[in-house]
Amino acid sequence: MPADPWSDWQPLAGQPPLTAPVLAEILDGGQTFRWTARTDGTWQGVWSDCVARLKLQANGRLLWSAPAKLVVRAEKMLPGYLAGGRDFGALADTLPWRSDAHLARCLRAFPGLLIPRQPFGETLLCFLCSATKQIVQIKQMVALLAERHGKVFAQTGDTVLHRLPTWAELAEIPEPALRVCLLGFRARYIKETARFLAARPGWLEETEHLPYPAAKARLLELPGVGEKVADCVLLFGAGKLEAFPVDTWILKAMVRHYDLDGWSPAQVAHFGRTHFGPLAGLAQQYLFAWERAEARRGSA
DNA sequence: TGACAGGGGGTGT
């Protein structure tokens, strides 16, 4: 395959202004695992069989670029990927920040924060990899899965671009071959989930389009998928903003900021859904961004 | 510079 040059930078329509830290939070804050920061300050990301680069201008607007052969695809898919056709600013304004000083502070700190809408099946795969792993390690596993088991969909310069293996493809891969991708005990979850899905054509696609409670109940049937992973998959891969994943970070943050000493993850999840309402998942994203920034301040 | 603990964004029993 001959090398394919990247297109000129083009403006991304209908995008609210952003700052570099907010863009980093969107692309590398633990919701997506296939974006990397390049040395020139731009970002490159892959999802399904799409690839794009993003560049933030001084005025907060984004420019994008794609390999010439994939420009049409990127132009069509990028807006939906980045915001899912939603006005996150307007959505955030409906959160109860007027009666919640901490939430108000988080909203002010990360203006323009949004939740990308990722492909459902890929999101499931990424979050099956995520148990007790930090972002760098999850990105590494996902990169190896793509490189070793995903189809090549483009080549640019000296970079060969792979998509992630589909669930049908994963079902054919022996577990030892998966383990080589640094998956550890997660390899078994992925293998068993792949087999489960292979036996049920259409199950995953149906699940994506079910209402939140029904979709979550179905995801919980999958081996390796518990409350937290199910909520992440629905929030990041199906646009269900009522999903409220409670991991150890959010648990600690909620206990501290909302005075919930001794509360269990399930109790905190219930509190979050009740307190933040139908867009609790968006609120969670702001709290999360705040905690990560706080942790960096603490260690600096 | 290089070895060595310790711990990690969870699930299942």
Added chain:
DNA sequence: ACACCCCCTGTC
């Protein structure tokens, strides 16, 4: 409550 796996990070 603890095992599951094993790589990353910080520290000496």
